[in-house]
Amino acid sequence: MSALQLDDIQGIILRGYGSFASVRHFIAVVADPGRARALIGNLARAIPVATNPDKLAVTTAATWHVKPDYTLNVAFTYEGLASLGVSSTLLDGFAPEFASGAIGNAGAIFDVDASAPANWEGNMGVASEVHAIFSLFARTSHELEWRSSELLAAIAGSFHLTHRHDGQVLPDGYVHFGYRDGLSQPFIAGGPKPARPYPNLGVNKDGSSPPGDFLLGFENTFGNRYSPGVADTPLGRNGSFGAFRILKQQVAEFEEYLQTAAPTINLTPDQLAAKLLGRWRSGVPLALSPTGTCPIPSDRLNMFLYANAVPGQSEPDPKGVAFPIGAHIRRGNPRDEIVQGFFTQQARIIRRNVPYGPPFNPQQPNDGIERGLIGYFINADFFNQFQFLMSQWMNTDNFVGGMISGVDPLIGANSPSSSVFTIPTSTTNSVKVSGFARFVITRGSAYCFLPSVTGLRYIASPTPA
Amino acid sequence: MSSAVPAPVATAVQSPLNLMLTIQPGKNQAILDYLSQNQAAINAALNKVGTVHFARFLMIPGTQYLFVITTYDGDFNAYIQAFTNLVGDVFNALLSCVDPAPPLPVQQNVAAFEAFVSQYNLPTGLYSAYPNCTVVQIWGNGCTPPQ
DSSP: OOOOOTTTSBHHHHOOOTTOOEEEEEEEEESOHHHHHHHHHHHTOOOSSOSOOSSOOOOBSOOOSSOOSEEEEEEEOHHHHHHTTOOHHHHTTSOHHHHHHHHHTTGGGTOOGGGSGGGOGGGTTSGGGOSEEEEEEESSHHHHHHHHHHHHHHHBTTEEEEEEEEEEOOGGGBOTTSOBOOOOOOOBTTSOOOSSOOOOOSSOTTSOBOGGGTSTTSOOTTSSOSSTTTTTSTTTTTOEEEEEEEEEEOHHHHHHHHHHHGGGGTOOHHHHHHHHHSBOTTSOBTTTOTTSOSOOOGGGTTOOOSSSOOTTOOOOOTTOSSSOTTSHHHHHOOTTSOBTTSOSSTTOOEEEEEEESSOOOTTSTTOOOOOEEEEEEEESOIIIIIHHIIIIISSOSOSBSSSOOSSOTTTSOOOTTTOEEEEOOSSSOOEEEEOOOOOEEEEEEEEEEEOOHHHHHHHHSOOOO | OOTTSOOOOOOSSEEEEEEEEEBOTTOHHHHHHHHHHHHHHHHHHHHHHOOEEEEEEEEOTTSSEEEEEEEEESOTGGGHHHHHHHHHHHHHHHHTTBSSOOSSOGGGOHHHHHHHHHHHBOOOOOOOSSTTOOHHHHHHTTOOOOO
């Protein structure tokens, strides 16, 4: 595998930006196509090693020798690329879900009822109101304000701002539901090394994903290429898709449910929380520490299987006795389980979300302040990855053989009248909890393309394809 | 397709596929030979797919018609990438002997294959003795797949 062209790929695809605590996403529409193209050209200047350029520039995935104080990335919707003058021939080369977008595919991923586009914030439910998303990550809130001013001055006259939304990293990578998050991320063959080793699941020995699962122009897990009509053009190659999501977390309702339901099955609220997710709130997976008492080194937190056991894992758990088959992270990545369609690693997504809203205070649970997660779910194909995950694994109960019921307890489209979560036990009798509501509500969404630097330059100065 | 054919019916999780292919003149025996010689490999590939309950290839005697008849789980399109990856070469062999045929290989022309199957799938009803069970659920409850 040859190395990836890191200085051509947008940094947010390959790097977690974990030390950048303050985040701001600007959502904009094209005001003046000519000026917008010029701006994009300016932002796409070659910055092989992004440190602190004098002027704003898009951050690539090139290796940092000195960590910059901020990062900037930019993505476009189908309507955005069309408004910037990208030809319909090229646009038709993208997989069709990009054109139909987050609004057209809302039903397929259960963005319905309170999560439906009609209820999204900032006019995000209107496709013509979302052309581009500029994402700033900064190490301090002061730096974020400074770079925000700079960005707003730069885009004035080119783009018209329609919405903005901040995020703020919580200490130690926790999210508002009280779990440590982001411990399992795919990593790409030829790209930056992962923070934590991941088992060999038959794709690549080192646990990496084929580049084509996350970048256009490369072979994917299935042995072919996504969006073949555009993958080998300057616009497409080295680009990726991101489902931008604003996800409201019903934190008070979640905590109240844990307190109410756990005693009915003789668990503590923290034990029930672990069963629902598949990890203790500390991030330790149930596969490695069923009782939560085993200390697990941080670099081991992603090294486990379900149907089998890796060295160091005491035993496999095919029936989900320790780690329920319906738990959120077992659904989200079934690893070595037999599933419909045989493959499990083709539907992985890179999560680039950070919390928004202040830390939850259990003493004031109903403070009326919205909390959630904001950012991208990155993949090379919405239909086969993000949407597949949401429709087939998060919102059904028959894709895997073991004892499972209902839909995903944390992010599934649940309602109190039908929700159920099965916790297998060492006897033939499982226990169930039910009556919980939907804990994550979609507040905004946009299907975006994250072009390479070459792609940004193509958009700035298109030449015949 | 006759209007007398009932509308396609699926159970909660299972669907019928009745793919009608028209064999090129003189290719009937080649298809029969291919199926006969590759049955074990076809079975192994279908075994991996994990969505197919039953499958058979039925050549109607005295005609140019070959039917691919299966009962499968879930959304056909959602699993098309896995299906073409695992069973694509079987279809490449069969489709090279039929007319009309989609562009080949199917692995590199997934959308066209999807459209072709949709166009030539004759709708029928479906009876199932276990309408709410998927293949992987049946496997997971003690009825293990052949090794």
